[in-house]
Amino acid sequence: MSIDAVVLAAGRGTRFGGDAPKQYLPLDGSTVLARALDAFLAHAAIRRVVAVIGAGDEGAFRAAVGPRADRVEVVTGGDTRQASVAAALAHLAVDPPERVLVHDGARPFLSAALIDRVARALDDADAVIPAVPVADTLKRIDHGRVAGTVPRDGLAQAQTPQGFRFAALRAAHAAMPGGATDDAMVMEAAGHPVRVVEGERTNHKITTPDDLPAARLTYPAVGKGFDVHRLTPGGPLILGGLTLDAPFHLAGHSDADVALHAITDALFGAIGDGDIGHHFPPSDPAWKGAASDQFLAFAADRVRAAGEICHVDLTIICERPKIGPVREAMRRRIAEIVGIAVERVSVKATTTERLGFTGRGEGIAAEAVATILRS
Structure with missing residues (x-):
């Protein structure tokens, strides 16, 4: 085409x-x-x-x-x-x-x-x-x-x-x-x-x-986020704001939702407002085991104070789990947290053809791009 x-x-x-x-x-x-x-x-x-x-x-x-x-x-x-x-x-x-x-x-x-x-x-x-x-x-x-x-x-x-x-x-x-x-x-x-x-x-x-x-008075801005977390035995898996039935989970100081972390950093990046570690340092015990949806909601609020969120594009890189069956539910959940229409959220998945740590099933990576209109 x-x-x-x-x-x-x-x-x-x-x-x-x-x-x-x-x-x-x-x-x-x-x-x-x-x-x-x-x-x-x-x-x-x-x-x-x-x-x-x-x-x-x-x-x-x-x-x-x-x-x-x-x-x-x-x-x-x-x-x-x-x-x-x-x-x-x-x-x-x-x-x-x-x-x-x-x-x-x-x-x-x-x-x-x-x-x-x-x-x-x-x-x-x-x-x-x-x-x-x-x-x-x-x-x-x-x-x-x-x-x-x-x-x-x-x-x-x-x-x-x-x-x-x-x-x-x-x-x-x-x-x-x-x-x-x-x-x-x-x-x-x-x-x-x-x-x-x-x-x-x-x-x-x-x-x-x-x-x-x-x-x-307004101009478009784009931010990019990237995150990686290690997989460890024992479920459930928290990914994209969903709780998935799986024999493994992502390890981290919070719930380690690698997808929401990438989007959070993309939003911070679009307004030049540091990163997730700056706002929610892993050294702070207050964030031990915290749900990542609150990090993303916080970032979305920071963006709304400076402009409007136009679009979020997420790519999840993993061999497992399969993202296709939960893609639409993930889009809806991300849209709900960020406060935008689901049509403005894209969720994609890819593998590394069994190469590297994601290919060996040792972890999951995520990359996100956020487009906003700044005041």
Whole structure:
């Protein structure tokens, strides 16, 4: 399965105003467009990334994205969003992907988890969009007066990246003369059902000058955690917040839940707040035999004081026990402790092909990555 990404950056930002298009403006040591591109360049599932820019913007593009320019294919866009997408699709058609994601270059805070959700939903759909429910009361205005209240039930704000089967999207664009404000609208006009997945309220679009200072108040951060514990005879086994029936257990000062320890350190790392040994030193008898869920809950609270937990990705490395049968229960338990939706928790397992201490069944290792949005 091949997935390519198209990042639209040809707009002139007439609603934003100013001397430079909004996608080229600085944002926390980078630029709006560079942050949008980074999400796709760093994602393992994306084969190639195409940036659609305005005519004559080559120099501004290179200045805004720096060395990333050498990893991005550049296409000159048209006068409308739909014309720019059509130009990108024609470029991709030389070596067409099975699927394509189309993203606004003025949305700098998309997450890897959001890309995953859209891409996975294309397994049995031709068109997928992320969306968030409308939270505000909607009023219809006529000549400066309220003409009525619009019921918000069933209404949602569409976001990007929007995902499509490439062939279906290209055919739909060819059949629609123009006027579409997003690619889902093109697919709707062609008669394709459009699936909706959960969007992210942090996936802001920079549209007006007020949006940029607000965006600068938050930025994504990633932390990584790794832990190892030795296996000893006698059960039960505490792993991933679960108590498992096994003839062995993990040895340590606390309950030695290697999975929760790795996630805890990943959360601490994302906010630069030391590590689990700093907050819960093994020399302190208070933590003798302690349940590791309290360590993880503490770390999650520390992160929430500084921002929002977006996603947790855990990999358990062991020959035994088998993680597959308890994977979903482990995801639910971790989500419960951390206080996020289960869709934001990934649990994977692998072996070392019987090499090393994990391969000999002497211990279990775990690695975790936590993605947060910092205030």
